[in-house]
Amino acid sequence: MDFTLDKKHEMARNLFKEFAETEVKPLAQEVDETEVFPRETVTKMQKYGFMGIPVPKEYGGQGCDPLTYVMCVEELSKVCATTGVIVSAHTSLCIDPIMTFGTPEQKEKYVRPLATGEKLGAFALTEPGAGTDAQGAQTKAVLDGDEWVLNGSKCFITNGKEADVYIVIAVTSVTEDKRGRKKKNFSAFIVDKDAPGFSFGTKEKKMGIRGSSTYELIFEDCRIPKENLLGAEGKGFSIAMHTLDGGRIGIAAQALGIAEGALERCIEYTKERKQFGRSIAQQQNTQFKLADMAARVEAAKLLVYKAAQAKATQKRYSLEAAKAKLFAAETAMAVTTEVVQLFGGYGYIREYDVERMMRDAKITEIYEGTSEVQRMVIAGNLLA
Amino acid sequence: MKIVVCIKQVPDTKGGVKFNPDGTLDRTAMLAIMNPDDKAGLEAALRIKDEIGAEVTVLTMGIPKAEDVLREALAMGADNAILVTDRVLGGADTWATSTTIAGALRNLDYDLIITGRQAIDGDTAQVGPQIAEHLGLPVVSYAEDIKLDGDSVVVKRQFEDRYHELKVQMPCLITALSELNEPRYMTPGGIWDAFDKDITIWGRNDLKDVDDADLGLKGSPTKIAKASDKVRKGAGEKVNLDAKESVEYLVGKLKEKHII
Numbered sequence: 001m002d003f004t005l006d007k008k009h010e011m012a013r014n015l016f017k018e019f020a021e022t023e024v025k026p027l028a029q030e031v032d033e034t035e036v037f038p039r040e041t042v043t044k045m046q047k048y049g050f051m052g053i054p055v056p057k058e059y060g061g062q063g064c065d066p067l068t069y070v071m072c073v074e075e076l077s078k079v080c081a082t083t084g085v086i087v088s089a090h091t092s093l094c095i096d097p098i099m100t101f102g103t104p105e106q107k108e109k110y111v112r113p114l115a116t117g118e119k120l121g122a123f124a125l126t127e128p129g130a131g132t133d134a135q136g137a138q139t140k141a142v143l144d145g146d147e148w149v150l151n152g153s154k155c156f157i158t159n160g161k162e163a164d165v166y167i168v169i170a171v172t173s174v175t176e177d178k179r180g181r182k183k184k185n186f187s188a189f190i191v192d193k194d195a196p197g198f199s200f201g202t203k204e205k206k207m208g209i210r211g212s213s214t215y216e217l218i219f220e221d222c223r224i225p226k227e228n229l230l231g232a233e234g235k236g237f238s239i240a241m242h243t244l245d246g247g248r249i250g251i252a253a254q255a256l257g258i259a260e261g262a263l264e265r266c267i268e269y270t271k272e273r274k275q276f277g278r279s280i281a282q283q284q285n286t287q288f289k290l291a292d293m294a295a296r297v298e299a300a301k302l303l304v305y306k307a308a309q310a311k312a313t314q315k316r317y318s319l320e321a322a323k324a325k326l327f328a329a330e331t332a333m334a335v336t337t338e339v340v341q342l343f344g345g346y347g348y349i350r351e352y353d354v355e356r357m358m359r360d361a362k363i364t365e366i367y368e369g370t371s372e373v374q375r376m377v378i379a380g381n382l383l384a
Numbered sequence: 385m386k387i388v389v390c391i392k393q394v395p396d397t398k399g400g401v402k403f404n405p406d407g408t409l410d411r412t413a414m415l416a417i418m419n420p421d422d423k424a425g426l427e428a429a430l431r432i433k434d435e436i437g438a439e440v441t442v443l444t445m446g447i448p449k450a451e452d453v454l455r456e457a458l459a460m461g462a463d464n465a466i467l468v469t470d471r472v473l474g475g476a477d478t479w480a481t482s483t484t485i486a487g488a489l490r491n492l493d494y495d496l497i498i499t500g501r502q503a504i505d506g507d508t509a510q511v512g513p514q515i516a517e518h519l520g521l522p523v524v525s526y527a528e529d530i531k532l533d534g535d536s537v538v539v540k541r542q543f544e545d546r547y548h549e550l551k552v553q554m555p556c557l558i559t560a561l562s563e564l565n566e567p568r569y570m571t572p573g574g575i576w577d578a579f580d581k582d583i584t585i586w587g588r589n590d591l592k593d594v595d596d597a598d599l600g601l602k603g604s605p606t607k608i609a610k611a612s613d614k615v616r617k618g619a620g621e622k623v624n625l626d627a628k629e630s631v632e633y634l635v636g637k638l639k640e641k642h643i644i
Contacts, residue, residue, distance in 0.1 A: 062573030
């Protein structure tokens with residue numbers, strides 16, 4: 001068992017780190033303050049292939065493994081969690097399901113422009129009445145001749161208005177089990193931004209990741225070609241769950257990056273900040289807290305990297321993804337909260353990055369499956 | 385078109401500088417990067433490749449660890465990489481280095497050779513022009529802009545108080561300034577490809593038309609008496625005077641030093 005990165009991954013990390021420090025970090029505060037989607041950064045990431053890292057070269061991607069992609073999201077999130085989630089939602093939630101469940105024609109038509117970054121992707125499962133409980137979903141799709149007709153709305157959609165291609169999960173039939181209970185059956189669809197009847201609702205004003213474009217999607221007799229059904233009809237729920245397994249690894253990487261970024265700033269700050277005639281880093285209280293945070297961050301990193309490796313080598317990786325996301329997200333929240341505390345009054349001021357990081361960390365415990373959902377997945381596996 | 389870019393692995397100035405007992409740099413103990421002027425030279429070559437198509441080969445002389453900068457160059461888009469490494473070549477000054485690199489270049493076909501102006505460790509700016517001298521090639525140093533014009537290159541050369549625009553027929557050698565361009569980042573896929581490629585390794589015996597007496601520490605006319613970290617200057621003299629007194633004081637000091 002070898003826990004050291006090989007030279008190839010080490011070089012990739014250096015690339016992501018340099019890019020993040022030079023191109024992303026200087027904009028992070030402004031992106032948060034203005035809540036403006038960092039389009040300029042996305043264009044630069046497109047130029048250097050960051051929008052299709054784990055996608056095979058034959059489909060316009062970079063041909064790297066999930067670990068390389070995870071390190072990209074991690075390094076971006078160290079300086080700007082908004083930028084991290086843009087890449088994560090695009091890659092894990094939009095490209096990945098088309099690569100996994102798409103027909104050769106769908107891959108050629110959609111994966112190539114997404115992997116080169118020419119187009120941006122999004123994924124729409126959540127509805128106002130259906131978060132963790134997918135059975136609450138109301139969005140329906142009905143086949144009408146050669147077209148599917150979608151009606152309903154989706155909410156909290158990352159990359160919302162900025163995306164060009166959307167994976168949309170909708171109810172396509174309702175069946176009854178032996179006891180007469182109704183069960184909704186879902187299907188997955190690929191929807192182009194310019195599909196007739198597709199529009200955007202309100203933009204969400206969020207606590208954190210404020211530059212990320214989070215919108216409501218509205219489908220009013222939205223017509224899409226029959227061939228845009230992704231995977232088999234009725235398989236939408238399992239497609240969504242499989243997609244979220246991958247997505248959780250991306251969010252775990254985002255959470256890991258936030259925690260690492262906050263810890264790095266904390267080490268710098270506590271060495272500089274003087275109280276009672278010496279730096280606060282010289283106080284044992286600070287040292288113990290730094291040590292606890294460092295151990296926890298390292299543990300999160302091992303879980304996240306293990307999940308990335310599992311995605312590369314295993315057919316199913318729900319358990320690894322759930323453990324990584326649960327632990328990394330809670331680490332991000334705990335570490336950023338502690339770091340704000342160590343910064344004291346300055347930690348509460350928006351001029352210092354750690355205030356933003358604490359706000360950004362919270363969402364990692366909620367989206368793509370709350371921490372409670374991750375615990376359900378893990379426990380379900382233990383007791384199966 | 386064939387372009388060879390000579391690059392060097394240099395200590396990262398962000399890390400600490402460490403010396404061997406003989407006064408030369410202990411390169412194995414330091415973090416290393418691609419020399420910035422060389423990186424600009426590589427970018428210039430890659431832009432020519434993007435525009436009109438060219439085969440770009442990167443060449444470095446150094447310890448086996450110098451392979452890292454060659455991989456970086458491949459990940460940026462270079463096609464081939466050559467590492468010249470041999471114990472007998474160690475401790476080389478600019479003369480022995482340029483002799484070695486010229487010996488390696490004699491094995492290659494090229495239209496254009498690009499080197500950086502100077503490396504941030506030695507800061508001599510001698511190796512590029514010396515290579516040209518060994519190979520009997522025209523050289524244009526301090527290039528801030530490079531344009532191709534048929535079988536010639538038009539170079540904007542930085543001079544003390546002006547620019548020179550020079551047209552030179554290929555094959556020729558150009559030394560690049562970091563101001564030449566903004567080098568591109570690697571790409572993730574480029575990195576993966578770079579590690580699938582073979583790096584050609586050459587030793588002393590692969591060098592063409594060179595004399596052992598001109599190689600390595602023994603072949604280096606430069607002898608390093610002593611090397612050390614930069615010594616910090618003191619705070620200087622501080623005086624607190626009003627405007628008139630300050631002028632008199634300053635004029636007095638300038639006269640004292642025979643400046644006025």
